[in-house]
Amino acid sequence: MDIISVEELKARMDAGEKLHIIDVREPEEFEAFNIGAKLIPLGRFQMMDVDELMPLKDEEVIVHCRSGKRSMTACLILDSMGFTNTKNVEGGMLAWQEKFGS
Template identity: 40%
Template sequence: MAPPHETSAAGSESPVPVVTVDVAAASDLITSAGHRYVDVRTEEEMNKGHLHNSLNVPFMFVTPQGKEKNPLFVEQFSSLVSKEEHVVVGCQSGKRSELACVDLLEAGFKNVKNMGGGYAAWLDNGFPINTPPHTMY
């Protein structure tokens, strides 16, 4: 297992170190170490498939003007997860979740980790997912 590495958001005045773990490490943390998983993809993305027992707090919304940051993200996240809980944050590829982790760390969350590669890497590794039921018309 590769050790976590730290990254920081580009352009921030005081970089906040984000710990990024690969999907295998994230899977271990979620299934064995009691970490909660919060998916920051849109509701539409979540409806196509998601990790078991994942929570969803969209970091961005798709609007007619393009993607816009959810102005209530930290507030909504705080309503589901305490600042002391151990959390793995993921998105489709790992970029939005990294940005989300920066915001969460700046807001005082102590134990958040970014899942590198995101949901796409989760799928590529064959880890289990929940998918919506298929309907026949």
């Protein structure tokens, strides 16, 4: 697992890069504010119920949550499943909103 800053992530999104971004927050958090990531709550990672991500095993997978803690857990789970390029968004959506607003 590596770290990616919200600034780097936003720059890459603004540049139109095709990114695999996963939001591991709960649905109500996602509905309140999101950056267009795919929602897969952390509980599904903990149950290893992430089969739809398996085709991305050798690609970069960027994971975020509210503050960076749940996404770090999700990255560690993916790493244990053989994913080779996971990135945790440092500071999560709190950092995003502080830097860019909502």
